[in-house]
Amino acid sequence: xxxPLERLLSQRTASMxxxxxxxxxxVVSQPNMISLAGGLPAPESFPIEELYAIxxxxxxxxxxxxxxxxxxxxxxxxxxxxxxxLAGKSVRAGAExxxxxxxxxxxxxxxxxxxxxxxxxxxxxxxxxxxAISAFSAYEPRYISIETDDGGLIPEALEAALARQPVKFLYxxxxxxNPTGRSLSAERRQAIxxxxxxxxxxxxEDDPYSDLRFRGEAxxxxxxxxxxxxxxxxxxxxxxxxGLRLGFCxxxxxxxxxxxTAKQGADLHSNTYAQALAxxxxxxxxxxxxxxxxxxxxxxxQETMLKAMAAHFPAGYRxxxxxxxxxxxxxGPDGIDxxxxxxxxxxxxxxxxxxxxxxxxEGEGLPTMRLNFTKVDEATIQGAVATLGRVxxxx
Amino acid sequence: xxxPLERLLSQRTASMxxxxxxxxxxVVSQPNMISLAGGLPAPESFPIEELYAIxxxxxxxxxxxxxxxxxxxxxxxxxxxxxxxLAGKSVRAGAExxxxxxxxxxxxxxxxxxxxxxxxxxxxxxxxxxxAISAFSAYEPRYISIETDDGGLIPEALEAALARQPVKFLYxxxxxxNPTGRSLSAERRQAIxxxxxxxxxxxxEDDPYSDLRFRGEAxxxxxxxxxxxxxxxxxxxxxxxxGLRLGFCxxxxxxxxxxxTAKQGADLHSNTYAQALAxxxxxxxxxxxxxxxxxxxxxxxQETMLKAMAAHFPAGYRxxxxxxxxxxxxxGPDGIDxxxxxxxxxxxxxxxxxxxxxxxxEGEGLPTMRLNFTKVDEATIQGAVATLGRVxxxx
Numbered sequence: 001x002x003x004p005l006e007r008l009l010s011q012r013t014a015s016m017x018x019x020x021x022x023x024x025x026x027v028v029s030q031p032n033m034i035s036l037a038g039g040l041p042a043p044e045s046f047p048i049e050e051l052y053a054i055x056x057x058x059x060x061x062x063x064x065x066x067x068x069x070x071x072x073x074x075x076x077x078x079x080x081x082x083x084x085x086l087a088g089k090s091v092r093a094g095a096e097x098x099x100x101x102x103x104x105x106x107x108x109x110x111x112x113x114x115x116x117x118x119x120x121x122x123x124x125x126x127x128x129x130x131x132a133i134s135a136f137s138a139y140e141p142r143y144i145s146i147e148t149d150d151g152g153l154i155p156e157a158l159e160a161a162l163a164r165q166p167v168k169f170l171y172x173x174x175x176x177x178n179p180t181g182r183s184l185s186a187e188r189r190q191a192i193x194x195x196x197x198x199x200x201x202x203x204x205e206d207d208p209y210s211d212l213r214f215r216g217e218a219x220x221x222x223x224x225x226x227x228x229x230x231x232x233x234x235x236x237x238x239x240x241x242x243g244l245r246l247g248f249c250x251x252x253x254x255x256x257x258x259x260x261t262a263k264q265g266a267d268l269h270s271n272t273y274a275q276a277l278a279x280x281x282x283x284x285x286x287x288x289x290x291x292x293x294x295x296x297x298x299x300x301x302q303e304t305m306l307k308a309m310a311a312h313f314p315a316g317y318r319x320x321x322x323x324x325x326x327x328x329x330x331x332g333p334d335g336i337d338x339x340x341x342x343x344x345x346x347x348x349x350x351x352x353x354x355x356x357x358x359x360x361x362e363g364e365g366l367p368t369m370r371l372n373f374t375k376v377d378e379a380t381i382q383g384a385v386a387t388l389g390r391v392x393x394x395x
Numbered sequence: 396x397x398x399p400l401e402r403l404l405s406q407r408t409a410s411m412x413x414x415x416x417x418x419x420x421x422v423v424s425q426p427n428m429i430s431l432a433g434g435l436p437a438p439e440s441f442p443i444e445e446l447y448a449i450x451x452x453x454x455x456x457x458x459x460x461x462x463x464x465x466x467x468x469x470x471x472x473x474x475x476x477x478x479x480x481l482a483g484k485s486v487r488a489g490a491e492x493x494x495x496x497x498x499x500x501x502x503x504x505x506x507x508x509x510x511x512x513x514x515x516x517x518x519x520x521x522x523x524x525x526x527a528i529s530a531f532s533a534y535e536p537r538y539i540s541i542e543t544d545d546g547g548l549i550p551e552a553l554e555a556a557l558a559r560q561p562v563k564f565l566y567x568x569x570x571x572x573n574p575t576g577r578s579l580s581a582e583r584r585q586a587i588x589x590x591x592x593x594x595x596x597x598x599x600e601d602d603p604y605s606d607l608r609f610r611g612e613a614x615x616x617x618x619x620x621x622x623x624x625x626x627x628x629x630x631x632x633x634x635x636x637x638g639l640r641l642g643f644c645x646x647x648x649x650x651x652x653x654x655x656t657a658k659q660g661a662d663l664h665s666n667t668y669a670q671a672l673a674x675x676x677x678x679x680x681x682x683x684x685x686x687x688x689x690x691x692x693x694x695x696x697q698e699t700m701l702k703a704m705a706a707h708f709p710a711g712y713r714x715x716x717x718x719x720x721x722x723x724x725x726x727g728p729d730g731i732d733x734x735x736x737x738x739x740x741x742x743x744x745x746x747x748x749x750x751x752x753x754x755x756x757e758g759e760g761l762p763t764m765r766l767n768f769t770k771v772d773e774a775t776i777q778g779a780v781a782t783l784g785r786v787x788x789x790x
Contacts, residue, residue, distance in 0.1 A: 004595040005649045008563060010534070011512045016656050043459030051462075055450045064438030067446075067636035102497050102640075106662040113533060117406040134660040138508060139405070168403060200399040241462035243667030245497075254400045261411050265529040267501040271666045272638030 012118075015140045028351035034384045036371045037351040039178060039326060045294045045374075046241050050286050051277070057284065058276045066276035072264045074100025074248070075275035081282035082248055089210065090220035091232060093250045099259055100270045104208060104235040104247035107259075108135035110266065111169075111204060111231060111249075114258040116141045120168040123161055125153050127358030127365055129178045129206065132171050141168065143360045150320070152177060152184040155191040162199040169202040169231075174222050176209035176325025179358045179370040183322065186219035193225035200229075202255075207234045211291055213324035214299040228252055238326070239291050240281055244274040295324075302328070304378040305371065305385060312389025326374045329355070332367040336395070341369070345391045350384045407513075410535045412528075423746040429779045431766045432746040434573060434721060440689045440769075441636050445681050446672070452679065453671045461671035467659045469495025469643070470670035476677035477643055484605065485615035486627060488645045494654055495665045499603060499630040499642035502654075503530035505661065506564075506599055506626060506644075509653040511536045515563040518556055520548050522753030522760055524573045527566050527601065536563065538755045545715070547572065547579040550586035557594040564597040564626075569617050571604035571720025574753045574765040578718065581614035588620035595624075597650075602629045606686055608719035609694040623647055633721070634686050635676055639669040690719075697723070699773040700766065700780060707784025721769045724750070727762040731790070736764070740786045745779045 028035050047054075058066050062077075073079070079095035086093050101107040108131070116122070116139035124133070126145035133143070144167070147157040153172055161167060175183045184192070196203055205222045223232040229252075236246040251259055263269075281287055305328060306321055313319075316333035332338060338354040345352065355368025373381060423430050442449075453461050457472070468474070474490035481488050496502040503526070511517070511534035519528070521540035528538070539562070542552040548567055556562060570578045579587070591598055600617045618627040624647075631641040646654055658664075676682055700723060701716055708714075711728035727733060733749040740747065750763025768776060 005597065005647055008510055008597055008650075009653060010508065010510050010515075013509055013653050013656075016509075016653070016660060040464055043463055046459050046462045048454060048458060048462070051454060052451065055454075056447065059443060059446060059450075063443060064441050067441045067443070067638040068438055069435055069632075069637045102501075102662045102666070105660075106497075109661040113405065114408055114411075115403055115405050120405075131660075131663070138657060138660050202400065202403055237464075241668070242464045243462040245662065245664075245666045252400055255403075258404060258408050258411070261408075262533060265411060265500075265526075265533050266504040266661075267497045267640065268526070269640075271497070271640045271669055273636070273672075274666055274668060277668075 012138055012140055016138050017134060028346060033346070033349055033351055034376060034380055035351045036373070036384055037353045038372055038375055040372075040375045041238055041242060042297060042374050045297055047281070047286060047290050050290070054277055054280045054284065054286065057280050058273070061280070062276050066273050068272065070269045070272045072260055072269045074098065074270060075272050075279065077279040077283075078275035081279045085282050085287070086250070090224045091250065092227065097250055097256070099249050099251070099256060099263065100275060101247040101249060101263070102267065102270050103237060103242070103245040104206060104233050105131055105135060106245075106267075107233045107247045107249040108132050108204070108206070109138070110259050110262045112136040112139040113262045113266070114255065115168055121165060123158070123167045123170040124360060125172050125177065126360070127179055127355060127368070128171065128360070129173055130358055132206065133360070136171070145360055146170070148180070148182070150182065151188060152182045153188065153192065155188055155195060158192060159195045162195065162201055167201060169204055171204045171206065173206045173208070175207060175218070176212065176322050176327070178209070179327055179353070179355060180329040181320045181322030181325050181327045182329070184219070184222070189219060189222045190225050192222060193229070196226050196229040202229055202231065204231045204233060207232065208238055209325040211239050212295060212298060212326065214295055214302060216323040223250065231255060236278055239287065239294060240278060244277065245271065246274055246278050298326070298374050301373045301378055301381055304381050305373045308382050308385035312386045314389065314393045317392065326372055328371045328373060330369045330371060332369070332392070334367060337366045338369045341391060341395055344395060345388055348387050348391055350387045350391075352388070407533055407535055411533050423741065428741070428744055428746055429771060429775055430746045431768070431779055432748045433767055433770055435767075435770045436633055436637060437692060437769050440692055442676070442681060442685050445685070449672055449675045449679065449681065452675050453668070456675070457671050461668050463667065465664045465667045467655055467664045469493065469665060470667050470674065472674040472678075473670035476674045480677050480682070481645070485619045486645065487622065492645055492651070494644050494646070494651060494658065495670060496642040496644060496658070497662065497665050498632060498637070498640040499601060499628050500526055500530060501640075501662075502628045502642045502644040503527050503599070503601070504533070505654050505657045507531040507534040508657045508661070509650065510563055516560060518553070518562045518565040519755060520567050520572065521755070522574055522750060522763070523566065523755070524568055524601065525753055528755070531566070540755055541565070543575070543577070545577065546583060547577045548583065548587065550583055550590060553587060554590045557590065557596055562596060564599055566599045566601065568601045568603070570602060570613070571607065571717050571722070573604070574722055574748070574750060575724040576715045576717030576720050576722045577724070579614070579617070584614060584617045585620050587617060588624070591621050591624040597624055597626065599626045599628060602627065603633055604720040606634050607690060607693060607721065609690055609697060611718040618645065626650060631673055634682065634689060635673060639672065640666065641669055641673050693721070693769050696768045696773055696776055699776050700768040703777050703780035707781045709784065709788045712787065721767055723766045723768060725764045725766060727764070727787070729762060732761045733764045736786060736790055739790060740783055743782050743786055745782045747783070
């Protein structure tokens, strides 16, 4: 039966790709493997004890409403809670402006659905978040890379790209980017906002990590500087629990209207119960207590990793030192391919993500790698980085 | 800014439509309106008391695993629970064959994504479930209607359609169909299975209602007769809680593989926590106790509605008497348009869904209407049907 059924597949399946990070994670799920490869929050960052109380409060307070079909835009008490949470991040939004999705991945999928016609050009940071590429690719776009440096996306490179061709949208992670950990300064955000306005262009700003700030001052989101040209996407996955799949999006009205329609056809609405839990998490004061705890969990892990890298990585390697987030980006000497390094490291029980997977053009980013510091404890990080250092020196 | 942004919309938005039932539900959400229009389970059918225990058991048993990122195919303990639940419905599936989605709506969306190229032909029952049309339409198919009678889809009409043109798939609700309440007999299922095999054709069997059986014997699902030609889609929305968005799908391997890839790009995975609650609901014996309670709640509501219709509806109206489900389908005299009746009934405080919305061709189904009997209690149904009868007589 296999052949006849394959005949039935849509043309767009040809442009869909399995997420290669996930494939790598499958390989490294063997026992005793230390993974610096994933992008998982630490399980000990979840407010499990608090959840016993939160879920009881949800059943007491909302009862059947938390279990029933709900409106497509999202559970009203959750959207109200989100609006006040966002106000604290310089994002101006009323509850009625927000749309809730099954994780920010689903917001990206719906944005692809309502914006991308086959062949449209999407501009990406180089390197870029793989999950977004995987969401957009089903709608058959073409990609162009915008050059970045240690300060993130280079505004002049964006302007040159917009001048050269029609671009459907720019997708970027403005703070503690995945994979590089880089953040755009307030000045660059402002410069990008001006370019967007000048070219009537649209940016999708993905902002999952900005609450995980260990040091320094938070610049306002790009959305703050160009609300009419920016779709703001974020999630509670990094500051509550990713398994609850709580993403949300703030889009200019004509795009919001179509996101609503697309979401209605795609899944009717997001999980009411998870949204009720999140409403209680935000309005019950839990989030204010939990986020500092998460930061105090991750900050020493990052510091340990940075110190161990300085002690163990050989000359010729350099890396970012982000003020927060989940990742450190490493660039090795020219000429190496960190996938070779990857397989040697896996033999020694340590996994990471070879950086080339985050670039859209073959041959780019060969000497780069992404290290995650949130999932395992300091002693484990210390040992894993020492092992990596040895593998690098023997390589 | 509105115009420039609209220029950015994808071509496919032109074929997306708002779900008209939902739009009607918005209109009738005014206080004191009795709605026979929705397709909502009764809130008192939800196992709220049990959920206090279920959610505590989930945190005790799964802890952080219930809150973490999970595999795309679905939370393993839930898929194992589903496999044993499905065995009781003559659906042969291992946990590894199942994919979990955010409600069956999301399964339909992903099926559309991996199967439909623009212009492909999809065969629908006439009338058909509007949510499925709304999911598929984003992928720009064309639709053809297959004739039905009181026994549901007519096998000969399907065969004629398959002989006439290439059809990507047939979508149907085999038991207690939405909107008609009709069910296919075992003989028709077998006949359809043979036709699917003879034409190497694919059916998507949507089966959300079969557990809500008040009377009579359940025939095996179409999937049982043609597992290699059928994608089986179902949900726990009608027997647990729709707000948890728990749909699932059993597809032949080449389609399952692409559904997995598409889902990975679309939302990574479904809500882990909701799946853990459902695993506990199924394996903890709750489902066996709850489903009979739901049936005992709905059966008298349906009986009340049928009796009241016999007492109050004027000559020239006929209706289905389904052995279960959530809906009764009414056909009025030729020449009327029940949308006119709808507005008169709404004036008197009663809402239903004019049946024409469930047909794909303009002008079809004008004298039909769908009545829901699960959401409100017997006394309210009694009064609402009496009101409807008066409106019909004055019409």
